Amino acid sequence: MKNDLSVKLGARIRKLRNKSRLTQQQLADLTGKSPEAISNLERGKSLPSVTTLDLLAGHLGVSLNDMFDFGKTPQSQSKAGLSAKISLLTKGDLELTHDFVELLLERRARR
Secondary structure: OOOHHHHHHHHHHHHHHHHOOOOHHHHHHHHOOOHHHHHHHHOOOOOOOHHHHHHHHHHHOOOHHHHOOOOOOOOOOHHHHHHHHHOOOOHHHHHHHHHHHHHHHHHHHHO
8 A cells, every 4th residue: 555655755756757857768767767666656656765766856956855845846947857858868969969059159149
């Protein structure tokens, strides 16, 4: 039987993951866990270890305390979500992204 903490924590993980615009597969890749493990956490079927919880918090851009703030709506996670997604890019994708960012900065400087 699922306990209240596992259900609340699972819902919080799902909310933060969605706010970061990550799929379960992407979060699994980032944390070294299986997609099934992420799904089980989100459904409250299992509780993460402290180490896994810290890893999840880092990739979701929140503190450990924020992971347990069940009444709080997650703030903008755009930077955290972007950082997590960047870590999934290939070397070629990173080079292209770098060039694009440089172009944007040059354009901004001309304004």
